[in-house]
Amino acid sequence: MDYPGNRTLIGFTRRIGLWLGAAVVLGGAAAIMLVLQLAVLARIVSDLAFHNHAISDERAGLTLLLALLAGRALLQWAADMVANEGSLRLTAAIRGELLRHLFNVGPVGLTGQATGHMVTVLGDGIAALEPYFAQYVPRAAMMVVLPLLVLGMVAHLDAWSFVILACTGPLIPVFMALVGYRAQAIMDRQWTQLLLLGSAFLDTLQGLTTLRLFGRARDAVAAVAGMADEYRATTMSVMKVAFLTSAVLEFFASLSIALVAVVFGARLLDGKADFQSAFLVLLLAPEYFMPLRAFSASYHARQNATAAMAGISQLFALPETATRHATRDSAAGVPLVAIRCEDVTAGYQADAPVLSHAGCTFRRNALTVITGESGVGKTTLIRLLLGLLQPMQGHVTAVDECGMPHARWQDRVGWVPQQPRLIHGTVAENLRLADPMADMDTLRAVAAQADALSFIEALPQGFDTPVGERGACLSGGQVQRLALARVLLRNPQVLILDEPTASLDLQSEQRVAAAIARAAVGRIGIVVAHRPAMIAQAAQVVRLRDGRLFSGPSTVECAA
Numbered sequence: 001m002d003y004p005g006n007r008t009l010i011g012f013t014r015r016i017g018l019w020l021g022a023a024v025v026l027g028g029a030a031a032i033m034l035v036l037q038l039a040v041l042a043r044i045v046s047d048l049a050f051h052n053h054a055i056s057d058e059r060a061g062l063t064l065l066l067a068l069l070a071g072r073a074l075l076q077w078a079a080d081m082v083a084n085e086g087s088l089r090l091t092a093a094i095r096g097e098l099l100r101h102l103f104n105v106g107p108v109g110l111t112g113q114a115t116g117h118m119v120t121v122l123g124d125g126i127a128a129l130e131p132y133f134a135q136y137v138p139r140a141a142m143m144v145v146l147p148l149l150v151l152g153m154v155a156h157l158d159a160w161s162f163v164i165l166a167c168t169g170p171l172i173p174v175f176m177a178l179v180g181y182r183a184q185a186i187m188d189r190q191w192t193q194l195l196l197l198g199s200a201f202l203d204t205l206q207g208l209t210t211l212r213l214f215g216r217a218r219d220a221v222a223a224v225a226g227m228a229d230e231y232r233a234t235t236m237s238v239m240k241v242a243f244l245t246s247a248v249l250e251f252f253a254s255l256s257i258a259l260v261a262v263v264f265g266a267r268l269l270d271g272k273a274d275f276q277s278a279f280l281v282l283l284l285a286p287e288y289f290m291p292l293r294a295f296s297a298s299y300h301a302r303q304n305a306t307a308a309m310a311g312i313s314q315l316f317a318l319p320e321t322a323t324r325h326a327t328r329d330s331a332a333g334v335p336l337v338a339i340r341c342e343d344v345t346a347g348y349q350a351d352a353p354v355l356s357h358a359g360c361t362f363r364r365n366a367l368t369v370i371t372g373e374s375g376v377g378k379t380t381l382i383r384l385l386l387g388l389l390q391p392m393q394g395h396v397t398a399v400d401e402c403g404m405p406h407a408r409w410q411d412r413v414g415w416v417p418q419q420p421r422l423i424h425g426t427v428a429e430n431l432r433l434a435d436p437m438a439d440m441d442t443l444r445a446v447a448a449q450a451d452a453l454s455f456i457e458a459l460p461q462g463f464d465t466p467v468g469e470r471g472a473c474l475s476g477g478q479v480q481r482l483a484l485a486r487v488l489l490r491n492p493q494v495l496i497l498d499e500p501t502a503s504l505d506l507q508s509e510q511r512v513a514a515a516i517a518r519a520a521v522g523r524i525g526i527v528v529a530h531r532p533a534m535i536a537q538a539a540q541v542v543r544l545r546d547g548r549l550f551s552g553p554s555t556v557e558c559a560a
């Protein structure tokens with residue numbers, strides 16, 4: 001479920017209001033049981049010590065004490081479970097929502113984002129919210145419930161103890177707020193360092209070959225080590241603040257309890273107070289500070305979540321540029337015969353469009369090769385066709401045999417990028433990414449269509465041969481043909497390939513070009529290419545120049 005505009009810590013907390021409410025009610029019930037339990041204990045001890053009761057006389061009291069003990073433990077366990085469950089559900093929902101949002105932002109909108117940064121936000125960032133919802137929020141509520149309950153009980157028992165507790169208790173949250181102000185700055189710094197460390201680590205891993213070739217691997221490793229050291233130092237500062245906070249808290253709490261003990265003890269000696277009340281107040285006093293201590297222990301969870309939330313909000317704030325389809329395409333079976341670009345102006349900055357009033361038609365059974373100089377806008381045109389970029393002006397439409405335009409046609413596009421990604425798995429697993437239910441006969445058929453069957457069968461374990469991430473054990477041409485087979489498994493009506501033969505030798509280039517030409521039959525085939533072997537297979541060549549499209553074997557201007 002989407003909750004746009006409600007993506008703050010408070011907004012997220014409201015979503016699990018019922019779970020947290022239930023946790024606080026259960027925790028409140030546990031607190032009442034605790035107060036009753038201490039009252040029963042004080043009575044039993046007083047009866048045994050001062051009223052000459054035998055232990056057998058206290059059987060009923062002891063049974064009640066045990067029942068209260070068990071009931072309280074059970075309620076507290078249930079309160080913790082409910083808060084944890086709500087928190088886990090919420091963070092899973094936030095992670096899914098953020099991933100969906102990033103898909104809708106699309107590769108164009110994400111160009112400026114470092115992958116390591118996004119991975120850290122999606123992993124560690126969202127994980128940092130869990131303790132906030134599961135511990136901090138319920139404890140903040142319990143910090144009010146239990147101390148008020150204890151204060152009420154103490155007020156009933158002894159006015160002096162009430163005054164001491166009522167005066168010292170509020171000092172703790174005030175002190176926490178003062179320390180928290182300084183600690184938040186450290187937490188923010190720690191989170192920024194974690195993001196930088198994540199990005200630097202991933203960049204170093206991805207660029208390891210280049211770094212080694214330039215003899216800079218050691219420098220890169222040293223830079224990552226330096227960042228890790230800075231992160232360690234900041235983490236130690238966070239720990240120092242945490243220890244200092246709890247030490248001061250313990251000091252205030254102990255002082256206050258000692259004060260209560262001395263004041264009550266003096267009056268007990270003077271015979272102005274009874275033992276049962278004094279004992280009960282002394283049992284209750286530590287419980288008064290217990291929720292404050294628990295709250296203090298989870299206070300860093302709030303600061304951590306606040307720091308992480310900045311990164312999460314920044315990703316949620318990215319504008320969505322990719323086409324978004326919430327429902328399935330009901331006309332998916334109707335064949336498309338053409339895609340028309342009409343008077344299209346598109347680019348990345350409104351004042352400097354890459355394509356300007358461009359027009360062209362891509363037809364079924366007429367393989368189109370898009371060509372042009374580097375940086376002229378071929379990839380931009382492909383992004384428009386894929387729906388990853390919206391035109392600033394003009395239209396890109398797909399029509400069927402009756403000339404009817406289709407709104408959801410991008411669902412029927414199969415795309416092979418310049419450097420296709422393979423996953424760490426077998427050949428068959430890589431192919432089945434397109435259709436997990438495909439049987440072996442279907443895999444063989446698409447592999448044959450893409451001219452990949454012979455090399456796959458020549459591999460040591462055929463379709464079960466593991467290929468490394470990015471196809472490390474395959475040649476460039478083999479990876480291209482495998483990627484083509486994978487996209488054909490989806491049986492797309494539109495087939496788009498970005499420079500599929502760019503880095504291939506002549507023989508591989510010809511094989512890949514011929515396979516693409518075969519695969520494009522019965523489809524709208526569009527290929528970005530420069531090389532003659534691919535251009536030779538084209539029924540139409542579209543040339544991009546100065547933001548305009550020129551098409552046809554004799555380079556005729558298609559539209560102005």
Ligand SMILES: Nc1ncnc2c1ncn2[C@@H]1O[C@H](COP(=O)(O)OP(=O)(O)OP(=O)(O)O)[C@@H](O)[C@H]1O
Nearest residue numbers: 108111348354372373374375376377378379380381
């Ligand atoms: N995400 C982006 N944000 C801003 N500008 C971009 C972005 N992507 C590309 N450009 C710019 O748009 C222009 C066209 O780029 P495009 O990638 O479409 O060219 P191309 O013809 O595909 O180049 P090549 O053949 O080198 O791949 C270039 O000037 C490029 O710098």
